[in-house]
Amino acid sequence: MDIRNRLKTTRRNLLGLAAGAAALAIVPFAAQAEDGVLKGKNLAYIAFGLQYEYQVTLVNRVKELAAEKGMSISVYDGKGDPSTQTTQLLDVVSKQPDIILLNPVDAKLLQGGVRKANESGIPLFMLENLPPEGEWVAYNTFDxxxxxxxxxxxxxxxxxxxxxxxxxxxxxxxxxxxxxxxxxxxxxxxxxxxxxxxxxxxxxxxxxxxxxxxxxxxxxxxxxxxxxxxxxxxxxxxxxxxxxxxxxxxxxxxxxxxxxxxxxxxxxxxxxxxxxxxxxxQNPFSMAESIVGEMENHFAGKPVAKETLIQPVMIWKENVDSPDNWGNRVN
CATH class of the missing domain: 3.40.50.2300 (Response regulator)
Incomplete structure (x- = not known):
């Protein structure tokens, strides 16, 4: 297969991934799971933007973990736009979910929504970008x-x-x-x-x-x-x-x-x-697993890692086929 056809094929795969993640934003997802501290919790996840393959994979892994833990989840596509996320965050706070997971495009512009979430007492978990002010339970990011x-x-x-x-x-x-x-x-x-x-x-x-x-x-x-x-x-x-x-x-x-x-x-x-x-x-699987693990720790009354940094791994032709590369783990 030549380069152009391979790129087209991979692009179709991305569109399929994004479609699956976007469907999540329309219909809240719930699944059966063993009893646990997260079972029955409602998670609202405001994503950075589903036009990016890394973000799609991150969303989908959080979805899988939510299913395993028995949570319901509603995903909001931030579309890479701070204004869209501002509206979404205020709307989410008004719905009073049990947990908010927020991955800001520009965290400085979301301080008002973060303040509303804090005032409402909803536990706020952060990915990748932190606002200059406000409180959050745990923050997980790539270094x-x-x-x-x-x-x-x-x-x-x-x-x-x-x-x-x-x-x-x-x-x-x-x-x-x-x-x-x-x-x-x-x-x-x-x-x-x-x-x-x-x-x-x-x-x-x-x-x-x-x-x-x-x-x-x-x-x-x-x-x-x-x-x-x-x-x-x-x-x-x-x-x-x-x-x-x-x-x-x-x-x-x-x-x-x-x-x-x-x-x-x-x-x-x-x-x-x-x-x-x-x-x-990067590793969206590790990021998703880490932040959901901190949600479990929080509701179980266990110590929570306030900030977690995931370290980079260089990928060259010599190790491009490694199963450790997340890009080899998605269809």
Whole structure:
């Protein structure tokens, strides 16, 4: 199967995953489970956005765990939009669920909703982004600073520690993007003085990445490598390189080394094909299992880990097929 057909197939898989997660947002889900402290609890989960494969997998794993624990769950698709999430959070608080799980797009803009949740006494659990103020029971996130540093080390290794690197950045105001930016730039400044970084503000989307990468190559075609804050934007990077006839496979003359972030099935497939060199791997399974475990601890009166950091794992062609990579565990 050629690259284009494989990418289309993987894209259809993502649409199927998203459809399953989105259906959850329409019909609350409940399942039978053994007696436990979470059985019968109503969980409202405001997700970051179901247009992202990592987030879809995270939502689906929380759904599976809710079923195992006997919880009912309603998922709200934040659509990557703080305004949508603000409305959703206020609506959720008015419905008085037993638990709120919140993954903010821009946590600073959700402080009013967080305050309402606190006033209502609903236990609030946080994923990935924290508001500057307010109370929460537990916070679970990926170590994005370490992930950014790992991305810097990977791209430096690929380009020999020198040259122009395009950084395809997520949304300004997003906690994930800000930390990945910091980790990457701090590592470059500390270890790689011969690397110059040009930051492209692509706002997490492949379309923006496509346009901005085209513009960057027009300004300076001597790009040594590309690093992106998520695998979704790498889709746009690949399409831009193809459009200007710069898409060469790893090992071929003229190949532009590319490093992504997330470890999605599509990202892993690109590594196999040679259009992407490496990926900073997250783990939505670990994140989901950890935060639901803290919900159990809270309602059982056991100690709760206030903050949990999940560490990055670098994915290269040598370990791309490992079952430890979450992208190999989803259909």
């Amino acid at each position: 994005d600073v370490a992930g950014g540093a790992a991305g810097a080390d990977a791209i430096a290794k690929l380009i020999g520690g020198k040259g122009l690197v395009l950084e395809v950045r997520g949304a300004i105001g997003s906690g994930q993007s800000e930390k990945r930016y910091k980790g990457f730039h701090d590592q470059v400044a500390a270890k790689y003085p011969d690397i110059k970084v040009e930051t492209l503000k692509a706002e997490w989307t492949a379309d923006n990445a496509h346009t901005l990468v085209l513009d960057a190559f027009t300004r300076d075609p001597n790009v040594a490598g590309i690093w992106a804050h998520n695998d979704e934007m790498i889709r746009g990077v690949v399409s831009a390189l193809r459009q200007i006839n710069r898409l060469k496979l790893a090992g071929e003359e003229g190949h532009v080394p590319t490093v992504g972030f997330d470890g999605t099935p599509l990202g892993l497939e690109r590594i196999r094909e040679g259009t992407q060199d490496a990926d900073v791997g």
